[in-house]
Amino acid sequence: MLSYKWVEQFINGEPVYEACCRTNVGGYHVTDYLKQLLSLKYPHHISKLTWERVEELKMEHCYIAGDYASEVQLFQRGDKEAEDKTRCWQLPWTPSPVEEPPSEEEIARKAALKEKQSQRLREMAEAKRSSKINELENELKGLEFLLEELKDIEEDDEIVSFLVSRGYAAKREVESAFAKVTQSLRKAKGEQVPSEEKVDISAAEKYYLIDIPDDELSAEQLKEKRRQVFLKSTTEARQRAKQRRLEEELEKEKEKKLEEQKRMENPECYLEQLRAKYKELSEKLEQRKRLKTNGNHANGNNNVSGGVGRGERLNAAQRERMRLLTTAAFDRGKGEDTFGQRDEDWQLYKLMSRDNDDDDDDKPDHDETELARISSRLREIDPTFFPGSESGASASEVPRFRPLTKEDFQIILGVERFRCPEVLFNPNFIGIDQSGLDEMVGVSLRRLPSWVQGLEDKMTSSILVTGGSCLYPGMGERLEAGIRMIRPCGTPIKVVRATDPIMDAWRGASVYAAAMQFPQQTFSRTDYYDKGEDWLRRYKFKYTI
Incomplete structure (x- = not known):
């Protein structure tokens, strides 16, 4: 998109081509500069800063500062005048819904629902308890029937075989199970178990087969003995x-x-001691981590280049294993490989697998646990403590969530109001090395031919500005002040703005195109291709109609 400004000299309705000049800065650059500044200032609203909306903001709020440096200082001080010149663009924003307290009907409904759920849970618990009671009663009846059957058996061998067939090893185990089921049944029914009826089985009764020799036990009893030994050891x-x-x-x-x-x-003393201990442990762990990463340089190796070899990253045990492997490889590297034929060769594996690692890198570190404890303690008693800082004071604010407010959806236009249009007078703000509007007027006056040198005062007293950029407030005053600085003292200067700056150029071109002399004063595309570019440069337009 082309955007530029022309400065032309007209005498008696005819242009003076020698005095014409142009700068490649215009309204497009002002809009683009404003869009860049607002996008950097409000990156989270970049989707709202469309080109059309920024163009509207430029035409609504931007102005030309009479003195740019003074205007900047005014906004730096933040005076009341600067606050009055600041504009705010409110983006669409929906406030967060405010939670209203529940009504009495809602509270009653929730209470009824909660009571209904509680009743359902109580019914489920009662059904589960009844089912458990039935299971315990059935189990208790089975044990009672088993004990009655044992009373009718007199031979010990028959008792053992009978119990083994029922899944028990001894009569005491059945009696113990009967006592446990009885106690569980009373608890399930909610009865109070007297202290004298509580079952307290000693270790001798529970593990009665441990002290009996194996040759006196049957195969099933040996199996039960091993189970009792395992249970006793795990319990202890x-x-x-x-x-x-x-x-x-x-x-x-x-x-x-x-x-x-x-x-x-x-x-105060306690807090200071905790901070000092936290700092000491932090530095210690950081030093250990740095040594583990960069290698232990205290092993006598002078690494001039500053690099760290693999050997420097190994601990003492790993370096010893590496030495043994290197020695064995060097000794066996010549001739036939006969490693393993002698018994002393296998001593190498014993040396390599020996647990001589004096480092505790792979073990849980007590210092890390202590550091975590101190850090937690400091967070409890010191509100300014933030993990990672040396003294316990917060190095940076902890990010906290807060609901978005109306101010978060506002675009503030302060210094941008006059900074962006300033590129018309200082194009170097956007990296364009060209002259501004006031300097271009001086350049155009200096280019006037000798036969019109005496008309400078007459021409400076009738300066017409047109185009959309002349609609900025303060444009005429700033242009007049800039021209006055480059002209002699007392030179009459008058800047006049066109009646319709935006449409004047189009209307003038339409009148000129509708005139009778238009075909004779213009050339066609065919003429351009036939006669070339040099002929076009020598062509002189005549605006007199």
Whole structure:
């Protein structure tokens, strides 16, 4: 899209071609510059900043500053005058719906629905409890019948075979199961179990086959003995682990109470100690991570180039394994490969697999756990703490969600109002190395031929501006001030704006095209192709009709 400004000299209705000049800056560049500035300022509203809308904003709000530097300083100070010159474009915005408190009918409806759901859950629980009671009663009857049958059997061998056929190893196991089912049934029915009736089976009764030698047991009893040994060992291990966890929790609770006591005695000192410890652990872990990534340079290797070899990234155990492999390869590299024929060769695998790794890189790090604990503690007692900062103070604000408001959908036009049209007088703002409008007037006056040199004052007193860009407020005053700076003192200067700047050029061209002399004063496309470009440059238009 072409956009430019012409400066032409007319004497007695005829143009002076020697004095004409043009700059390749126009309304298109002003609109494009404004669109760029607003897109950078409001990237989240870039879809709203269409070319047509920016063109409208330019024509509605932009103006020419009489003194650009003073106007910029005015907006930098943020005075009341600058605030009055600021314009706001409100984008379409729908406020977030405000949640109204529920009505009494809604509260009653929700309460009724909740009660209905609770009743349904109670019915389901009651049905489940009844089913469990029936199952326990049936199981209890089966055990009672089994015990009655055992009373009729007198031989021990027959008792053992009878119990094995029923899935039990001894009579005590049946009695224990009967006591457990009885207790479970009473609990299911909601009855209070007396303390003297509570089942307390000792380890000797529960694991009665462990102390009996294997040669005195049958095959089924040996199988049951192995099961009891496994159950006893796992039970004891769980009890030890539970006791250990309980002791650790008690120790942590004790340490927490001591820390809280220290904090209550001297909060500032306690907070400072926590920050110092957090900083120390952070630096320690960062140093360890850096050494793990870049290699341990304290091993005596002087790496002049600053690069890190693979050997420097290995820990002590890995370097030792690498040394053993390298030594073995060097020793066996000559001649026939006879590795493995001697017994001492296999000692190499023992050395390589030896657990001599003194690093704890792959193990859970106590420092990381302690750092996480201190960080959590600091977040609780220090509202200014932000993880990642050295002193505990927030290095940057934590992003927080907030609902969008009316101000988030506003386009503010401040300095952009006069900065964009300023490219007409300073094209270097957008990277175009050309003269502005006021300088072009001076250039055009200097190009006048000698036979019209005495008419400069007459011409500066009748300057006509036309086109859409002359509609900016302050255009005439700024152009007059710019011309006055390049002309001698006392030169009469008058800038007049056309009646209809946008349509005047079209109307003038239409009148000229409708005149009788138009065919004789113009040339056709065929003439251009026949006579060439040089002839066109020598062609002189005559506007006199």
